[in-house]
Structure formats: C-alpha cells, structure tokens
Amino acid sequence: xxxxxxxxxxxxxxxxxxxxxxxxxxxxxxxxxxxxxxxxxxxxxxxxxxxxxxxxxxxxxxxxxxxxxxxxxxxxxxxxxxxxxxxxxxxxxxxxxxxxxxxxxxxxxxxxxxxxxxxxxxxxxxxxxxxxxxxxxxxxxxxxxxxxxxxxxxxxxxxxxxxxxxxxxxxxxxxxxxxxxxxxxxxxxxxxxxxxxxxxxxxxxxxxxxxxxxxxxxxxxxxxxxxxxxxxxxxxxxxxxxxxxxxxxxxxxxxxxxxxxxxxxxxxxxxxxxxxxxxxxxxxxxxxxxxxxxxxxxxxxxxxxxxxxxxxxxxxxxxxxxxxxxxxxxxxxxxxxxxxxxxxxxxxxxxxxxxxxxxxxxxxxxxxxxxxxxxxxxxxxxxxxxxxxxxxxxxxxxxxxxxxxxxxxxxxxxxxxxxxxxxxxxxxxxxxxxxxxxxxxxxxxxxxxxxxxxxxxx
Amino acid sequence: xxxxxxxxxxxxxxxxxxxxxxxxxxxxxxxxxxxxxxxxxxxxxxxxxxxxxxxxxxxxxxxxxxxxxxxxxxxxxxxxxxxxxxxxxxxxxxxxxxxxxxxxxxxxxxxxxxxxxxxxxxxxxxxxxxxxxxxxxxxxxxxxxxxxxxxxxxxxxxxxxxxxxxxxxxxxxxxxxxxxxxxxxxxxxxxxxxxxxxx
Numbered sequence: 001x002x003x004x005x006x007x008x009x010x011x012x013x014x015x016x017x018x019x020x021x022x023x024x025x026x027x028x029x030x031x032x033x034x035x036x037x038x039x040x041x042x043x044x045x046x047x048x049x050x051x052x053x054x055x056x057x058x059x060x061x062x063x064x065x066x067x068x069x070x071x072x073x074x075x076x077x078x079x080x081x082x083x084x085x086x087x088x089x090x091x092x093x094x095x096x097x098x099x100x101x102x103x104x105x106x107x108x109x110x111x112x113x114x115x116x117x118x119x120x121x122x123x124x125x126x127x128x129x130x131x132x133x134x135x136x137x138x139x140x141x142x143x144x145x146x147x148x149x150x151x152x153x154x155x156x157x158x159x160x161x162x163x164x165x166x167x168x169x170x171x172x173x174x175x176x177x178x179x180x181x182x183x184x185x186x187x188x189x190x191x192x193x194x195x196x197x198x199x200x201x202x203x204x205x206x207x208x209x210x211x212x213x214x215x216x217x218x219x220x221x222x223x224x225x226x227x228x229x230x231x232x233x234x235x236x237x238x239x240x241x242x243x244x245x246x247x248x249x250x251x252x253x254x255x256x257x258x259x260x261x262x263x264x265x266x267x268x269x270x271x272x273x274x275x276x277x278x279x280x281x282x283x284x285x286x287x288x289x290x291x292x293x294x295x296x297x298x299x300x301x302x303x304x305x306x307x308x309x310x311x312x313x314x315x316x317x318x319x320x321x322x323x324x325x326x327x328x329x330x331x332x333x334x335x336x337x338x339x340x341x342x343x344x345x346x347x348x349x350x351x352x353x354x355x356x357x358x359x360x361x362x363x364x365x366x367x368x369x370x371x372x373x374x375x376x377x378x379x380x381x382x383x384x385x386x387x388x389x390x391x392x393x394x395x396x397x398x399x400x401x402x403x404x405x406x407x408x409x410x411x412x413x414x415x416x417x418x419x420x421x422x423x424x425x426x427x428x429x430x431x432x433x434x435x436x437x438x439x440x441x442x443x444x445x446x447x448x449x450x451x452x453x454x455x456x457x458x
Numbered sequence: 459x460x461x462x463x464x465x466x467x468x469x470x471x472x473x474x475x476x477x478x479x480x481x482x483x484x485x486x487x488x489x490x491x492x493x494x495x496x497x498x499x500x501x502x503x504x505x506x507x508x509x510x511x512x513x514x515x516x517x518x519x520x521x522x523x524x525x526x527x528x529x530x531x532x533x534x535x536x537x538x539x540x541x542x543x544x545x546x547x548x549x550x551x552x553x554x555x556x557x558x559x560x561x562x563x564x565x566x567x568x569x570x571x572x573x574x575x576x577x578x579x580x581x582x583x584x585x586x587x588x589x590x591x592x593x594x595x596x597x598x599x600x601x602x603x604x605x606x607x608x609x610x611x612x613x614x615x616x617x618x619x620x621x622x623x624x625x626x627x628x629x630x631x632x633x634x635x636x637x638x639x640x641x642x643x644x645x646x647x648x649x650x651x652x653x654x655x656x657x
Contacts (some may be wrong), residue, residue: 001630002553002594002596002628006634006635007553007555007594007631008555008592009635010634010635011555013634015622046561061606065604066509066626067626067627067629068605068606068609068624068625068626069630133636172627199478241593254635255635257640258630258633261630261640261642264640264641264642265642268462268642294461298466325637327640
C-alpha cells in the first residue's frame with residue numbers, strides 16, 4: 001500500500017502548486033526534405049511533420065488521462081531551416097516557414113521551432129538570407145519560432161551577425177507594432193545554444209539527434225516555491241540556506257520524475273526515441289507560478305536587491321542537482337528562467353524600479369537563459385540592441401554556459417510605459433537602457449570577437 | 459498443500475502477533491502472506507497459512523484463540539478455495555484519491571460507482587480529520603475502461619457531494635516517491651499484467 005501522505009504529496013503538487021508538463025516537444029529531422037524545388041521542399045516538410053506528429057495530440061491526451069498530470073503545450077522542433085533550405089531565396093524561405101506554420105496548425109501544436117541558423121563563427125549566404133527573412137516570417141506566421149546562435153566558447157562571437165540582428169529586431173518589432181512588437185518574442189539569440197533544447201522560442205532539432213525524438217519540458221516554480229515556503233514556515237528554527245537548497249533539490253527530483261515518466265510513455269506510444277527532460281523553472285504570468293516568488297520565499301523580498309543573484313544561483317544549482325539525480329536524461333537548459341514579462345513577481349519588481357536591466361544582466365550570469373522577455377524603448381537604436389545582445393552572449397561564451405537574449409523594442413513606447421504581449425507572454429513596464437547609444441562605434445567594427453582562452457580560467 | 463485464510467481482530471496490545479503466529483507454527487503451518495494494521499486502537503491481521511494436509515478450520519481457530527486468550531481475540535478461519543483470484547484479468551493498477559467534505563455514505567456511493575464500472579478495489583484507506591474526508595485506494599481498472607472516462611464520472615459524482623476525485627496510474631507515485639529508475643508500464647510487474655497470481 002502506498003502511504004497516504006506520499007500520494008497526497010504528489011497529488012498536492014498538481015492540485016495546489018500548478019505542477020504540469022509544460023511542453024511535449026517532438027524533435028524532427030528535416031534534412032531529407034531538401035530539394036532545389038521550393039514546392040517539393042514544402043511538400044516534403046509537410047508530409048514528414050504529419051508522418052511523425054500526426055498522432056501527437058491524441059497520444060498526449062491519452063497519457064495526460066493516465067497520469068492525471070496536465071500537458072500544457074505540444075510543440076515541434078525541426079532541424080535548422082538554414083541548412084534544410086540552403087540555396088533558396090527569401091521567397092523560398094518564406095514558403096517553408098508558411099508550410100511549417102500551416103502544418104503545425106494541422107497537427108495541433110501551438111509552436112514550431114527551428115527557423116534557425118547557427119552562425120557563431122561565420123555565415124553562409126543561406127544563413128544570412130534566413131536572418132534577413134526573419135521580420136517577414138515572424139510577422140506573418142502564427143506559430144513559427146526562430147533562434148540564431150551567434151557565439152560559442154569554442155568559436156567566439158560573430159559581431160556581424162549580432163549587428164544585423166539589431167536591425168532585424170527593429171524591423172520585426174515595427175511590423176508587429178499593433179502587438180507591442182510581439183514578433184520579437186518568437187526570436188531567441190543564443191550564445192552556446194544547446195543541441196537538444198525543447199524550450200521555445202529557442203527550440204530546434206540539432207545535429208547528433210535521431211530522426212524523431214520526444215523531449216520534455218517540465219516546469220514547477222509553484223511547487224518549488226511552496227516547498228521553500230513550507231520549510232521556512234514550519235521549521236522551529238530558521239532554516240539555513242543549505243537546508244533550503246536541500247528542499248529545492250528533493251522537489252526538483254519529484255518534478256523531473258514526472259517529466260521523465262510522461263516523456264517515456266509518450267515516446268513509447270508513438271514508437272519514437274525519448275530524448276531529454278529539460279527541467280526548467282519557467283514562469284507563467286499566473287500568481288503562484290513565478291521564479292521571482294521563489295526568491296521572495298527565500299527571503300529576498302525586493303527582487304533586484306543585493307542578494308538576488310546569490311539566491312538565484314542557489315536555486316539554479318539545487319534544481320540541476322535534484323534533476324540530475326532523478327534522471328540520466330536531463331538536458332536542454334535545465335534551471336531557472338527569469339523571463340521578465342512572463343513572471344508576475346519579476347514584472348512587478350521592474351514596475352516599482354527595484355529590478356533594473358543591469359541587475360538582470362548580473363543575474364543571468366548564474367541562471368539558465370539570459371535577458372529573456374524584456375521590453376525596451378521602441379526608439380532604441382539597432383547598435384544599442386546589438387550591444388545588449390553582445391554583452392549577454394559574452395557572459396555565456398566566457399563562462400562556458402548558455403545565455404540568450406529575447407528582447408523586444410516596443411514601437412512607439414518609452415521607458416516606464418506598459419508593454420502587453422498577452423497570454424503566457426504576459427506584460428511589463430518597459431525598462432530603460434542606461435547610456436543607450438554609447439557603444440555604436442564598438443558594434444560597427446564588426447568581425448568576430450575571438451574565442452576565449454580555456455586555460456588560465458579565473 | 460492446503461491453504462487457509464486466518465483473520466484476527468482485537469483491541470491492540472503488545473504480543474498479539476507473537477501469539478497468533480505461535481499457534482500456527484505449533485500446528486505445522488507456514489505463513490505465505492500476512493497483512494496487519496491498527497486502526498483507532500483496533501488490531502487486525504489477515505494471514506494466508508499453508509499446511510501439508512487438510513486441517514479442520516475450527517481446530518485452527520480454537521488454537522489461535524486459546525494461545526491468545528488474554529487478548530480476547532476474534533478469530534475466523536476459511537479454507538482458501540481460490541475465490542480470491544482476481545476477477546478482472548489484465549488491467550492496470552491506478553490510485554484513486556477522493557478528497558472533500560465528510561458526509562455519511564461517501565465510501566458506499568464511491569464504491570458503488572466503481573463497482574458498476576467493473577473496477578476492482580484491492581486496497582483502501584479512508585479517514586476524516588474534522589470536516590475533511592480523504593480516501594486513497596488502489597484499484598485495477600478493466601482494460602477497456604479509459605481512466606479519463608472514470609475520472610469524468612467520478613468528478614461529476616464528486617461535484618454533487620462536494621468531493622474532488624483523482625484517477626492516476628500508480629507509476630506516477632512510484633516515479634515521484636522512489637529513487638528506482640523510471641519505467642513505462644507497470645513497474646511492479648514488468649510483464650505488463652498486474653493480476654494477482656493465484657496460489
């Protein structure tokens with residue numbers, strides 16, 4: 001017999017603390033679809049997506065019913081389109097994006113990632129064309145998400161690509177002006193992108209992966225927050241930070257287990273490989289589903305105050321430790337996301353002035369992603385956006401970790417005004433950029449920042 | 459071999475298990491399975507006991523009662539005639555949890571709903587704490603019954619009674635509470651069948 005307390009503890013994670021499987025992401029290799037004829041390429045893409053993902057919705061519903069754990073999103077990640085559609089012009093790339101968009105709707109997934117290029121060391125003509133097509137793709141499709149990897153520890157940082165992306169962000173934001181520049185929320189700019197990342201908007205099906213794979217993104221900020229709160233409230237003596245870390249670790253274990261079980265079951269029912277669990281504390285705008293609230297439960301009442309970075313570092317590390325004990329298949333980004341507009345507590349801290357762009361950048365040195373879902377003034381110049389990207393990518397490249405930027409210059413709005421993206425993307429007050437325009441000449445040098453030395457690390 | 463099912467209840471005291479098992483050992487019985495619990499100060503034990511030949515159930519009952527005389531035991535003994543063989547072939551084990559307001563007749567009505575669906579309850583714990591009622595049961599669902607269907611029925615039924623009902627495959631509790639590797643399907647029986655094997 002199961003202990004009633006154990007059953008209720010697992011059930012309580014779902015009932016009270018919003019534990020869910022955030023995403024079941026099917027990774028599909030599209031390289032075999034390549035063709036010099038655009039219509040053939042698009043047709044092959046559609047057929048291959050339907051072949052693998054046609055039953056994804058049905059199977060997810062079955063598995064959700066079996067375990068009573070909500071599967072919130074179903075998604076697809078495909079091979080980087082820059083290589084699948086190499087040689088095609090802007091119109092061809094747009095046709096592929098539209099085929100992806102339509103087929104994603106047909107098979108019932110909400111997002112499809114992989115309109116991607118990896119240009120950390122240099123770019124081909126095709127990759128450059130793909131980046132140039134992004135404003136049109138992101139503003140005219142519903143479901144297509146994109147990522148561009150612009151730096152790695154081994155290759156350095158492609159500043160030409162970053163400079164172009166500064167202009168792309170401006171153009172994309174302008175074309176989606178009516179939604180506060182929302183098109184930019186579907187573009188992630190990476191340093192050290194993982195190859196098996198199932199989390200949108202940066203998901204893609206990387207090299208070294210099989211034809212088709214099921215990856216899982218599990219989230220659980222509400223569960224972790226509740227565990228920390230319970231520990232702090234119920235302890236006779238104030239718990240130490242080491243004890244808080246242990247509590248987070250054991251909670252992360254349970255959360256990861258849920259993901260692995262559901263991922264393996266979905267993969268088995270579809271007859272495809274199981275890939276990884278990305279255990280990420282990814283917030284939603286709902287109160288009680290926030291990474292910021294975990295830091296507050298740990299005692300950092302004002303997010304952005306000194307101590308915020310240390311608290312986030314503790315959280316991120318404990319999540320990774322718990323996850324890695326729970327499963328040998330933990331991958332992706334795994335850790336805490338500080339997606340500002342998507343996190344009610346972080347957005348509130350920005351609104352009251354406690355949390356600044358500079359502090360967020362510092363915090364990204366110890367968390368999973370980087371400057372994520374950050375609204376900046378619409379009149380920010382492209383070079384300043386590029387410099388912001390370069391700073392964040394440099395943190396990742398120098399420190400051997402993944403970092404990313406998802407920044408939205410909101411057209412027609414200034415610092416302090418409200419940017420509203422809606423749904424899970426949330427809303428936030430626009431953050432000012434300190435000394436904007438102060439590094440234009442630096443960005444315009446272009447070229448590549450050389451790969452860092454891997455010895456003499458300090 | 460001949461198997462008998464022995465059931466003993468009494469007010470809880472130290473030494474009852476020693477007395478009951480002593481009586482069985484003295485008569486040459488070998489305990490094949492045993493389950494014991496204490497509920498509100500009342501002790502209950504059920505044993506499957508194997509003998510090398512037929513025995514008179516009355517004699518076994520008297521031997522146990524005599525050996526445990528100071529505990530004032532209530533003893534029942536039945537020959538095991540295979541009646542316990544699971545009437546639901548195949549099927550997976552699910553954990554059903556019901557939580558909510560305590561009202562007379564809750565368990566009876568829930569059990570009735572499950573019985574109509576052919577759900578076989580194999581373990582059940584229920585308790586009330588103040589006005590709150592909680593019930594956790596292990597049950598085999600027939601292979602043709604979808605958990606979502608049962609959940610929908612229980613949810614509708616629960617809404618009328620002010621109860622929340624959950625139906626979840628046991629693997630989710632194994633995965634979250636035990637450090638063993640995660641396996642798809644029944645982790646308790648990798649063959650895929652959770653049927654209780656007949657003696």
